[in-house]
């Protein structure tokens with residue numbers, strides 16, 4: 001359980017961290033919540049004083065941070081390029097499924113956001129698990145493992161050991177954008193850099209590189225707005 005302090009009406013989570021030597025105030029990029037990182041066993045009254053002296057700055061940062069949103073009944077969204085409307089139907093069973101252009105979410109409303117998020121993550125996982133090996137085959141290389149994560153700084157990654165990972169939020173992007181990220185990461189299995197040879201490979205695989213990068217640049221705040 002995370003402890004928190006309330007200073008001038010603002011709730012700040014206290015996060016003790018090993019190896020931390022000074023206090024650090026920040027907005028958590030995943031949750032959008034303010035937090036203070038402190039050394040272990042640091043006196044709380046000192047933390048309170050520190051926050052008080054920085055509260056104006058912190059409240060300004062909060063006002064500049066886009067609010068995190070959750071999936072809700074009636075919300076329109078596109079999953080793997082399919083336009084859908086979320087409908088919460090608590091009387092039905094079966095988890096989350098698509099009927100026509102409706103994304104039915106069963107169960108209690110407090111779990112709706114998590115269930116939709118899990119559904120998108122699964123959809124991305126299934127899509128990537130089919131698409132990535134096909135591209136790898138064209139490049140004569142193989143993938144060891146694919147994971148879908150919630151990353152903030154990157155849309156995908158590739159290790160020299162053949163482990164690829166992708167951000168679940170790409171499931172909310174048009175399909176050509178997800179395809180581009182898959183091609184980009186699989187191409188790294190052959191060219192572990194961003195050299196001319198790498199981009200040539202990506203182009204050969206018909207990635208819409210320019211349009212996809214443009215879309216990601218313009219829509220990153222939207223993709224990251226979801227909790």
Ligand SMILES: [Zn+2]
Pocket residue numbers: 184188193194
């Ligand atoms: Zn890259």
